[in-house]
Each structure stands twice: as structure tokens, then as C-alpha cells.
Amino acid sequence: MENTGKNILEYDTVALNEEGDAVVILDQTLLPGRTELVSLRTAQEIWNAIYLLQVRGAPAIGVAAALGIYVLSRGIETEEFETFYGTFREYKEYLNSARPTAVNLSWALDRMEQKALRAGREERRPVEEVKEILHQEALRIRQEDIEVCRKIGEYGLTLVKPGDGILTHCNAGQLATVKYGTATAPIYLGQERGYGFKVYADETRPLLQGARLTAYELSAAGVDVTLICDNMSASVMSRGLVQAVFVGCDRVAANGDVANKIGTSVVAAVANYYGVPMYVCAPTSTIDRNTPTGREIRIEERPPHEVTEMWYRERMAPEGIKVFNPAFDVTDHDLISGIVTEYGVARAPYEESLREIMGRKQRES
Numbered sequence: 001m002e003n004t005g006k007n008i009l010e011y012d013t014v015a016l017n018e019e020g021d022a023v024v025i026l027d028q029t030l031l032p033g034r035t036e037l038v039s040l041r042t043a044q045e046i047w048n049a050i051y052l053l054q055v056r057g058a059p060a061i062g063v064a065a066a067l068g069i070y071v072l073s074r075g076i077e078t079e080e081f082e083t084f085y086g087t088f089r090e091y092k093e094y095l096n097s098a099r100p101t102a103v104n105l106s107w108a109l110d111r112m113e114q115k116a117l118r119a120g121r122e123e124r125r126p127v128e129e130v131k132e133i134l135h136q137e138a139l140r141i142r143q144e145d146i147e148v149c150r151k152i153g154e155y156g157l158t159l160v161k162p163g164d165g166i167l168t169h170c171n172a173g174q175l176a177t178v179k180y181g182t183a184t185a186p187i188y189l190g191q192e193r194g195y196g197f198k199v200y201a202d203e204t205r206p207l208l209q210g211a212r213l214t215a216y217e218l219s220a221a222g223v224d225v226t227l228i229c230d231n232m233s234a235s236v237m238s239r240g241l242v243q244a245v246f247v248g249c250d251r252v253a254a255n256g257d258v259a260n261k262i263g264t265s266v267v268a269a270v271a272n273y274y275g276v277p278m279y280v281c282a283p284t285s286t287i288d289r290n291t292p293t294g295r296e297i298r299i300e301e302r303p304p305h306e307v308t309e310m311w312y313r314e315r316m317a318p319e320g321i322k323v324f325n326p327a328f329d330v331t332d333h334d335l336i337s338g339i340v341t342e343y344g345v346a347r348a349p350y351e352e353s354l355r356e357i358m359g360r361k362q363r364e365s
């Protein structure tokens with residue numbers, strides 16, 4: 001699709017097409033230069049889109065997987081539930097293998113599986129009805145993401161004041177979710193209410209989500225945003241330009257350790273040194289109480305060419321050089337001032353506060 005002059009925030013990051021037979025994503029690998037929507041119909045197309053980061057960001061990956069497994073379920077031709085479920089499981093495991101760190105991927109797929117099992121095995125509904133239940137559940141997961149991000153924005157906004165400087169890393173913006181983003185939600189709500197924040201966006205090597213996506217979407221919203229290289233956070237913080245750091249996350253362990261885009265832990269250490277509060281914005285779908293600490297979180301490693309060649313006009317490292325390219329790192333809970341969820345802000349000790357937040361979620365849902 002050609003550029004239409006539409007604001008980037010008017011596009012859906014991830015949605016189901018009208019016929020319900022394709023997941024439509026905004027291809028984030030082409031931004032900000034080109035705006036293209038891509039329709040995904042097969043398991044391999046959905047897997048590739050997640051692996052290649054055409055759709056990315058923990059919540060958006062979860063939504064894409066939920067919509068994706070519904071699309072794939074539609075195509076399973078049988079009237080016998082156990083046969084349907086066997087193929088459903090194969091699709092589920094395949095999609096789940098696309099990226100290991102963001103827990104939202106398995107969270108969304110597990111939620112879809114539970115719906116299928118309840119309807120098909122326990123309630124013995126016909127397969128056609130099970131498919132419709134999966135359809136509704138996938139749309140609900142997508143809709144909930146919007147509401148959850150807005151609530152994170154409201155809680156996040158209580159942590160800052162008008163005119164504050166805010167630093168963010170990677171893209172935990174609208175492009176990483178369905179709307180508002182997580183780390184950017186307080187910024188968007190502040191923008192609606194005239195807070196006049198000054199945002200510093202780290203460029204986020206090696207895939208440049210900060211430069212290509214965060215700087216793009218925030219400036220499209222009229223936010224005062226300044227792009228900095230990853231190694232400049234100490235420079236802006238030492239000058240007193242940053243009053244708070246907001247980042248998103250891919251998995252929160254039970255003790256409050258957080259996996260997020262590589263470089264987040266460096267920002268956290270620098271913020272800690274300069275006395276700047278470090279807030280992690282996390283929908284409860286990103287909290288993984290089955291993982292005790294950050295040490296148990298599996299960190300995705302990506303191919304060397306992302307570091308040595310991608311984005312450069314010519315190769316910028318010697319041929320054959322060894323490259324270490326972990327996509328995420330773990331920030332120790334000691335460096336985190338608060339974890340902002342849709343049920344409030346969790347504070348240390350996180351073991352307790354996260355348990356309390358998950359309990360509240362269970363009681364209210």
C-alpha cells in the first residue's frame with residue numbers, strides 16, 4: 001500500500017480483516033520511510049512476521065498470535081473436536097516458537113487454547129461454535145489491550161508533573177500495542193492534557209526501534225521529542241534534563257526483575273546513579289509469576305548481520321568478526337522504582353506487590 005498522507009497513529013498496528021481470514025499488520029520493518037499493510041493468512045506468514053519484527057512489541061505480538069491462531073483455526077476442516085484440537089496445538093506450538101522472551105506470546109496462545117478446550121471438550125460444543133468462540137476471544141484480547149494501556153497511562157501520569165523530561169528506550173508505543181502503548185501511554189495522555197513533556201528517545205541499537213518508531217510516532221502526535229544515541233543517557237541525565245524514565249517490558253519475573261529491550265539495564269543503572277526514577281510499564285499479561293527471577297528468563301539471540309550490516313550502506317565490521325547480539329537484557333528489581341500496571345503501581349518488595357496486583361486482577365475479572 002502506498003503512503004496516503006495519513007498520520008501513522010491512524011493506522012491499526014494489528015487487526016483482523018473484515019472477512020476474518022487474515023491478520024493485517026502494519027509492517028514495522030519499513031517505518032518510518034514506507035507505510036505498508038501486510039495480510040497474513042498462513043502459519044508461516046504469521047510466524048515470519050513475528051520473527052522478523054514486522055509486528056513487534058510484547059502486547060502487539062500477543063494480539064497478532066491470538067488473531068493468528070483464530071485465522072488458522074478457521075481453516076481446520078473437521079467436525080471432530082479432538083482432531084481439530086490436535087491441529088490447533090500444532091499451530092500453537094509453532095507460533096509460540098517465533099520469539100522466546102515476550103511472555104505475551106504464550107499468554108495469548110494459552111488463553112485461546114483454554115477457550116477452545118472449555119468449549120469443545122468440557123461443553124462439547126460443535127467445532128463451528130468453538131471457532132466462533134475463538135473469534136470473539138481474539139477480538140477481546142485486542143480490545144482489552146487498548147483499555148489496559150489507557151489505564152497504565154493514567155497511573156503513569158500520577159508519577160510525573162507538567163514540563164518533566166522523560167527518557168524512553170526502544171518502542172513501547174502505540175506501534176508495540178493496539179493503541180497508546182505502555183511506556184508512551186502517560187506521554188500521550190499528558191499530551192492530551194497539555195503537560196508539555198520533553199521526551200528523549202534512545203535510538204536503540206541494533207534495530208533502531210527508538211529512532212524509527214518511537215521518535216516517529218511521538219512526533220506524529222505533536223510531542224516534543226528529541227532523539228539521542230544509546231550512549232547519551234548519562235549525558236542528558238547529568239544535565240538534569242530527565243525527571244523520569246519510562247520503559248516497557250517483555251516479561252516481569254515474580255521478584256520484579258524485568259526483561260526488556262537490550263540496553264534497558266544500562267539506562268536503569270545510569271538513572272539510579274543520577275537519582276532519576278525508573279518506571280517499567282507492564283500490562284499484567286506481561287507478568288510471569290511462574291518465572292521466579294530474571295535469571296530464568298530466556299533471552300532471544302538474533303543474527304550477527306543486525307549488528308554488522310543492517311542499516312549501513314556498507315558492512316561496518318571486519319568479515320568473520322564474532323558478534324554477540326542478545327535482543328533483551330534483564331534489569332534487576334533493585335534498580336526499578338515502580339512497575340506500572342493497569343491495576344496500579346507495584347513498588348518494592350515486588351514479590352508481594354505483584355502478588356497483590358495479580359490477586360486484584362483475579363477478583364475483578
Ligand code: MRU
Pocket residue numbers: 053056057058059102169170171172173176177181182183209247248249250260261262327
Ligand atoms: O524486539 P522488540 O522490538 O519486539 O522489543 C520490544 C521491547 O523491548 C518493548 O520495550 C517491549 O516489548 C514492550 S512493548 C509495549
